[in-house]
Amino acid sequence: xxxxxxxxxxxxxxxxxxxxxxxxxxxxxxxxxxxxxxxxxxxxxxxxxxxxxxxxxxxxxxxxxxxxxxxxxxxxxxxxxxxxxxxxxxxxxxxxxxxxxxxxxxxxxxxxxxxxxxxxxxxxxxxxxxxxxxxxxxxxxxxxxxxxxxxxxxxxxxxxxxxxxxxxxxxxxxxxxxxxxxxxxxxxxxxxxxxxxxxxxxxxxxxxxxxxxxxxxxxxxxxxxxxxxxxxxxxxxxxxxxxxxxxxxxxxxxxxxxxxxxxxxxxxxxxxxxxxxxxxxxxxxxxxxxxxxxxxxxxxxxxxxxxxxxxxxxxxxxxxxxxxxxxxxxxxxxxxxxxxxxxxxxxxxxxxxxxxxxxxxxxxxxxxxxxxxxxxxxxxxxxxxxxxxxxxxxxxxxxxxxxxxxxxxxxxxxxxxxxxxxxxxxxxxxxxxxxxxxxxxxxxxxxxxxxxxxxxxxxxxxxxxxxxxx
Amino acid sequence: xxxxxxxxxxxxxxxxxxxxxxxxxxxxxxxxxxxxxxxxxxxxxxxxxxxxxxxxxxxxxxxxxxxxxxxxxxxxxxxxxxxxxxxxxxxxxxxxxxxxxxxxxxxxxxxxxxxxxxxxxxxxxxxxxxxxxxxxxxxxxxxxxxxxxxxxxxxxxxxxxxxxxxxxxxxxxxxxxxxxxxxxxxxxxxxxxxxxxxxxxxxxxxxxxxxxxxxxxxxxxxxxxxxxxxxxxxxxxxxxxxxxxxxxxxxxxxxxxxxxxxxxxxxxxxxxxxxxxxxxxxxxxxxxxxxxxxxxxxxxxxxxxxxxxxxxxxxxxxxxxxxxxxxxxxxxxxxxxxxxxxxxxxxxxxxxxxxxxxxxxxxxxxxxxxxxxxxxxxxxxxxxxxxxxxxxxxxxxxxxxxxxxxxxxxxxxxxxxxxxxxxxxxxxxxxxxxxxxxxxxxxxxxxxxxxxxxxxxxxxxxxxxxxxxx
Numbered sequence: 021x022x023x024x025x026x027x028x029x030x031x032x033x034x035x036x037x038x039x040x041x042x043x044x045x046x047x048x049x050x051x052x053x054x055x056x057x058x059x060x061x062x063x064x065x066x067x068x069x070x071x072x073x074x075x076x077x078x079x080x081x082x083x084x085x086x087x088x089x090x091x092x093x094x095x096x097x098x099x100x101x102x103x104x105x106x107x108x109x110x111x112x113x114x115x116x117x118x119x120x121x122x123x124x125x126x127x128x129x130x131x132x133x134x135x136x137x138x139x140x141x142x143x144x145x146x147x148x149x150x151x152x153x154x155x156x157x158x159x160x161x162x163x164x165x166x167x168x169x170x171x172x173x174x175x176x177x178x179x180x181x182x183x184x185x186x187x188x189x190x191x192x193x194x195x196x197x198x199x200x201x202x203x204x205x206x207x208x209x210x211x212x213x214x215x216x217x218x219x220x221x222x223x224x225x226x227x228x229x230x231x232x233x234x235x236x237x238x239x240x241x242x243x244x245x246x247x248x249x250x251x252x253x254x255x256x257x258x259x260x261x262x263x264x265x266x267x268x269x270x271x272x273x274x275x276x277x278x279x280x281x282x283x284x285x286x287x288x289x290x291x292x293x294x295x296x297x298x299x300x301x302x303x304x305x306x307x308x309x310x311x312x313x314x315x316x317x318x319x320x321x322x323x324x325x326x327x328x329x330x331x332x333x334x335x336x337x338x339x340x341x342x343x344x345x346x347x348x349x350x351x352x353x354x355x356x357x358x359x360x361x362x363x364x365x366x367x368x369x370x371x372x373x374x375x376x377x378x379x380x381x382x383x384x385x386x387x388x389x390x391x392x393x394x395x396x397x398x399x400x401x402x403x404x405x406x407x408x409x410x411x412x413x414x415x416x417x418x419x420x421x422x423x424x425x426x427x428x429x430x431x432x433x434x435x436x437x438x439x440x441x442x443x444x445x446x447x448x449x450x451x452x453x454x455x456x457x458x459x460x461x462x463x464x465x466x467x468x469x470x471x472x473x474x475x476x477x478x479x480x481x482x483x484x485x486x487x488x489x490x
Numbered sequence: 491x492x493x494x495x496x497x498x499x500x501x502x503x504x505x506x507x508x509x510x511x512x513x514x515x516x517x518x519x520x521x522x523x524x525x526x527x528x529x530x531x532x533x534x535x536x537x538x539x540x541x542x543x544x545x546x547x548x549x550x551x552x553x554x555x556x557x558x559x560x561x562x563x564x565x566x567x568x569x570x571x572x573x574x575x576x577x578x579x580x581x582x583x584x585x586x587x588x589x590x591x592x593x594x595x596x597x598x599x600x601x602x603x604x605x606x607x608x609x610x611x612x613x614x615x616x617x618x619x620x621x622x623x624x625x626x627x628x629x630x631x632x633x634x635x636x637x638x639x640x641x642x643x644x645x646x647x648x649x650x651x652x653x654x655x656x657x658x659x660x661x662x663x664x665x666x667x668x669x670x671x672x673x674x675x676x677x678x679x680x681x682x683x684x685x686x687x688x689x690x691x692x693x694x695x696x697x698x699x700x701x702x703x704x705x706x707x708x709x710x711x712x713x714x715x716x717x718x719x720x721x722x723x724x725x726x727x728x729x730x731x732x733x734x735x736x737x738x739x740x741x742x743x744x745x746x747x748x749x750x751x752x753x754x755x756x757x758x759x760x761x762x763x764x765x766x767x768x769x770x771x772x773x774x775x776x777x778x779x780x781x782x783x784x785x786x787x788x789x790x791x792x793x794x795x796x797x798x799x800x801x802x803x804x805x806x807x808x809x810x811x812x813x814x815x816x817x818x819x820x821x822x823x824x825x826x827x828x829x830x831x832x833x834x835x836x837x838x839x840x841x842x843x844x845x846x847x848x849x850x851x852x853x854x855x856x857x858x859x860x861x862x863x864x865x866x867x868x869x870x871x872x873x874x875x876x877x878x879x880x881x882x883x884x885x886x887x888x889x890x891x892x893x894x895x896x897x898x899x900x901x902x903x904x905x906x907x908x909x910x911x912x913x914x915x916x917x918x919x920x921x922x923x924x925x926x927x928x929x930x931x932x933x934x935x936x937x938x939x940x941x942x943x944x945x946x947x948x949x950x951x952x953x954x955x956x957x958x959x960x
Contacts, residue, residue: 027711032669037510050852056652067619079698129805129849130839130849156849174914184878188806189806190804190805190807191806191848192803192804192912195914197804197913197914198912199912199914199915199916199919201915202914202916203916221582240806240808240810244805251585266810268806268809268810268812268813269809270813271812271816272815272816273815273816273821273822274810274812274816286512306810306814306938306939306940308936309935333667334660334661334662334709335599335660335739336660336661336662336712337660337662339739339744340736340738342738342741343738343739344739346741346742347740347741351743369600379596379626382642384519411930417898437880442662443667444644444665444667444668444671444672444921445665445670445671446673446915446916447674449669450916464780466776467777468776468777468778
């Protein structure tokens with residue numbers, strides 16, 4: 021691993037040795053909590069707590085300062101009062117650390133004095149080559165090696181490994197503000213860029229483009245530090261992996277709020293929007309979309325076209341879902357004569373899209389084979405590019421049968437499927453959702469979101485084709 | 491109770507005596523299940539099962555036909571093979587029943603033969619004055635008297651009583667397809683109108699307008715049977731209670747799908763949209779909105795204006811929420827000097843809207859008083875019409891403290907508040923949400939939805955003012 025190139029961000033995600041500089045008070049000290057989180061995540065690297073007031077903490081030897089650590093340090097996590105940060109960063113650079121995450125806040129986001137302090141960090145970084153994420157960040161998370169720099173208590177033990185990189189410049193995109201485990205988000209990396217005094221969204225995109233664990237990048241940005249660099253980077257990266265952007269400031273007041281929160285110009289919204297689109301990024305609108313839409317890119321193939329088939333258990337939902345499909349740029353597939361014939365044999369009422377199993381299921385002795393034959397017929401249709409199917413979460417006894425059905429019907433199929441799960445009990449809906457996602461099928465609690473996920477995949481499929489022909 | 495007026499729908503919701511005509515097979519017979527559901531809901535009326543093959547079922551005497559029941563019948567629930575339905579409906583009319591819910595399907599929605607059969611039902615209704623809901627419906631639900639005509643197994647014992655009437659022409663809006671209990675929806679009535687051969691959406695609106703248990707009407711419609719009557723009715727009802735409509739068919743293809751599903755013309759979308767708006771109905775876009783937005787009208791006052799204050803725990807969410815506010819027609823409130831001064835005393839960083847508690851909470855010994863003072867200051871500001879506040883769901887230990895805070899700050903306040911709940915564990919989020927809703931505060935899992943709820947309330951507030959001045 022070569023950490024000497026200045027553009028290399030690997031030390032932020034794949035450090036062999038970390039110094040944690042901060043309070044080791046076991047009642048919520050931020051350094052203490054960060055280390056405890058890493059222990060719980062089974063971090064594979066070495067941890068060196070740094071604090072002059074302790075000799076030992078969490079079973080680890082504590083060093084009075086970074087220089088006292090005998091071994092090389094790849095990454096320093098700095099969680100100290102803001103005035104002390106420049107001096108500590110300087111020490112880290114002299115120690116040979118490649119990277120520092122500055123968790124401390126009170127910098128550019130907090131007024132002029134903080135901005136001056138932040139400027140000192142930038143100067144040290146420029147002078148020494150030490151790369152900095154932050155300040156005002158909860159840092160990084162890597163599900164491969166158990167790295168988690170979050171200094172706030174994380175209430176679960178593990179999160180699901182998978183292909184989504186969630187990036188942000190807000191602490192909400194972290195392990196302390198989302199039910200990552202309960203929702204079974206398949207995660208490769210997370211990163212909160214904070215104030216972006218050095219490492220910016222373009223740098224991060226470049227790193228994630230080359231990260232083999234990441235198959236889709238979901239990025240929340242409020243401002244862009246270097247517009248040209250970022251747009252160029254998006255264009256390069258989007259040709260390889262989907263880049264999904266949540267950028268508030270669609271409205272004038274939202275744009276102003278963004279500027280005042282980040283301490284930098286939010287920029288002209290319309291110019292951004294056009295540039296993002298041209299570069300091949302896909303914009304998302306809500307936090308729910310930010311968390312949920314990326315799932316579709318993790319284990320599913322891209323749709324070859326934009327023709328969707330929708331299988332529901334009630335006609336009312338089916339009709340409403342047609343709007344969601346059309347608004348997302350999908351077209352309702354016209355079934356081939358062979359499919360119409362197959363579905364008609366199951367029941368004459370089934371032969372149109374959306375396929376409504378609602379009237380059939382109550383009068384069928386065993387509805388599961390009917391569900392399987394319907395999904396298989398629809399997936400097999402050459403006029404169908406992608407499918408949203410519905411599952412009813414009941415007692416849980418049907419879960420293995422559902423799984424077997426998908427194992428069989430998805431065999432040799434290279435079309436993406438998204439699942440809408442409904443039922444009367446939240447716990448059952450959520451458990452079935454986790455099971456379905458464990459099989460690589462993205463599951464959603466809203467049919468509109470299940471369809472929008474496929475619409476986003478179809479859109480990325482077009483972006484990729486255009487990039488290939490360039 | 492006068493059930494003789496033909497326009498009176500009370501027998502559908504407030505029957506003293508019901509005949510249930512259908513299969514009493516205890517392994518899923520639809521009549522059996524409907525009765526069992528009512529027993530579990532503690533239905534307060536009398537139930538008369540009707541089936542020639544049984545003498546007794548579920549502890550009740552079974553009658554060979556409706557005429558054999560000695561007592562008067564208000565409502566008949568008919569769940570028999572479609573060919574038998576006209577004859578049975580005729581008998582019910584002769585018996586003096588005021589109303590019949592035809593659950594059976596295979597009528598107009600299933601082709602020409604079914605449409606002819608449905609026509610017979612209409613003729614009987616016109617001739618005898620017996621009002622019919624359906625066919626192809628799961629009927630009605632009333633939380634006041636435990637009435638539930640749903641013939642499919644319902645996996646919970648009770649749902650929360652409250653002010654929302656959910657109406658639909660789809661079986662998805664029923665107790666068998668939604669986690670009504672887990673989500674703590676405050677419900678007065680539910681009604682699936684099915685094929686609307688007789689009772690239509692306008693009739694239902696009129697009934698609900700006069701229903702003192704209902705404070706907001708959420709209605710899913712695919713087609714409108716009598717456009718002029720409906721628009722007139724909406725106008726009258728919307729002056730008294732919010733009428734929220736989910737009408738698929740916003741797109742051309744969606745409109746066609748609706749027409750083919752309901753067997754009637756879906757109509758010109760743009761004309762509908764304009765007419766709904768002029769009549770004072772508010773249109774919703776997704777099923778999630780259909781279920782979640784009405785909560786804001788149950789226990790909260792209407793906002794006097796459209797100026798919102800947003801209190802979050804992270805700036806990133808705050809900025810994104812500004813877009814949601816503006817897009818919903820709300821304006822970000824400009825705090826009065828008194829409020830700026832109060833908030834600045836808590837922390838200089840707090841004095842702007844959205845109020846971001848994120849940087850303050852980790853450095854505060856006890857963040858709950860800070861949260862309380864912030865909410866109180868913001869609610870007290872004359873420039874603020876409504877507030878979205880954030881709560882973090884943690885161990886559950888903080889729940890009673892949250893409740894006390896809201897008890898104190900909401901005292902003497904006549905502004906609506908919506909709550910966004912976040913956290914790392916779904917179960918904790920959902921439990922806190924139920925607790926918060928138990929206190930009459932609408933809780934949401936997405937901040938955008940919490941804000942859209944207030945935006946919808948502000949919109950209805952304007953509609954009501956306009957209607958008053960007319």
